[in-house]
Amino acid sequence: MSNHRESTIENMSLQEEKPKRIGMHLSTAGGVFTAAGRAQAMGANTFQIFSSSPRMWRPAKLSADHCDQMKKLRVEYDxxxxxxxxxxLINLCSQSEDVRRNSIAAFRGEVERALALGAEYLVLHPGSWKGLSREQGLELAAESIQGAIARVPWQSCNFRILIENTAGAEFSLGGSFDQVGELxxxxxxxxxxxxxxxxxHTHVAGYDLVSAEGYEPTIAQIAAVIGLDNIKVWHMNDAKAPRGSKLDRHEHIGExxxxxxxFRRILNDDRFSHCAFIAETPVDEEGDQERDLLALKSLAARKVPV
Incomplete structure (x- = not known):
């Protein structure tokens, strides 16, 4: 009994000491694997990339060597x-059959590249249902995602597609927690x-993450319609626009x-201890990413407001 108790305490201690995963969206200039080195150099222990140009339908081809280097470096750098x-460009609920067909093919490519790189997560904006009903948009998005992953061998991998909430613009699927939960x-x-x-996105869509009084009701709503265990990644971005504006303009942390x-509250919320926290803040000047990363890491180490 004593040995069991000591083992349990030791395991709890190890879990408590597990570092928070905090990183940035990084460039892949020079080869996709170079992002791992950039993360290591700036002190990040997680990161996000594009596996191909985000604004071109024609996908990049990843070499097997670059994929292997990415996997090796991630292990080396933990x-x-x-x-x-x-x-x-991907719009999986478009009313245009041509756009939807191209989107399905493009998303399938995204999944294949993610698996080749050994990525754990692939973040997706489902798209716009303009010209359709909300219900039709949800149906098309679900059907398109299912079609895109058909016969792709993801089952044996530690991999998930993450639906991202959007800024709440009209017809944008995912602008509310309800829509994310339904999908x-x-x-x-x-x-x-x-x-x-x-x-x-959460802030400008009208949800209150800012006030101490509003935070808990917002988290309770997330828990009710999405489920806290389903949250795998937080994009940690300050906002240029006011709450409820529906304007997706990212700003540096705290500015x-x-x-x-x-941000301190989210980073230190035990209900999100399983999550990765990744910033997609602007790069206006040299060193901006390092400063935003340091801000998040400092807030994660600070348990009480200052």
Whole structure:
């Protein structure tokens, strides 16, 4: 009994000491694997990349050597998870059959590249249902994702597609927690899915992460319609625009309308201890990414407001 208790305490201690995973969206200039070195150099232990140009339909071809180097470097640097962000062009609930067909093919390519790189997560904006009903948009998005992953051997991999909430623009699927939750429900039996929450998107969509009084009701709503265990990644972005504006404009940590305290609160919320925290803040000057990363790491180490 004593040995069991000591083992349990030791395991709990190891879990408590497990470092928070905090990183940035990084460039892949010079080869996709170079992002791992950039993460290591700036002190990040997780990172996000594009596996191909986010604004071109024609995909990049990844060499097997570059994929192997990425896997090797991530092990060497203890850098996980690897998060890939899907192309901005993909619209899996478009009313246009041509756009939807191209989007399905492009998303399938995203999944294949993610698996080749050994990525744990692939973040997706489902798209716009303009010209359709909300219900039709949800149905098309779910069908398109299922079609894109058909016959792709993801089952044996530690891999999930993460639906990201959006800034709440009209017709943008994922602009509310309800829509994200509904899409997860439609997909969970046929695809490896989870959720990525963006602080800027959440804020400008009208949810309150900023005030101490509003934070808990917001988290309770996330828990009710999405499930906290489904949240795998937080995109940690301050916002240039005010709450409820529906304008997706990212700002440096602590310099926007969200401010520092909400980031400290999220980073130190035990309900999100399983998550990776990745910033997609602007690069206006040399050293901006390092400064934003340091801000997040400092807030994660600070348990009480200052």
């Amino acid at each position: 850098c996980e998870p690897l998060v890939i962000h899907a192309s901005y 997860i429900l439609r997909l969970e039996s046929v695809a490896p899915v989870g959720v990525c929450l963006d602080t800027c 926007g309308t969200i401010g520092l305290e909400p």
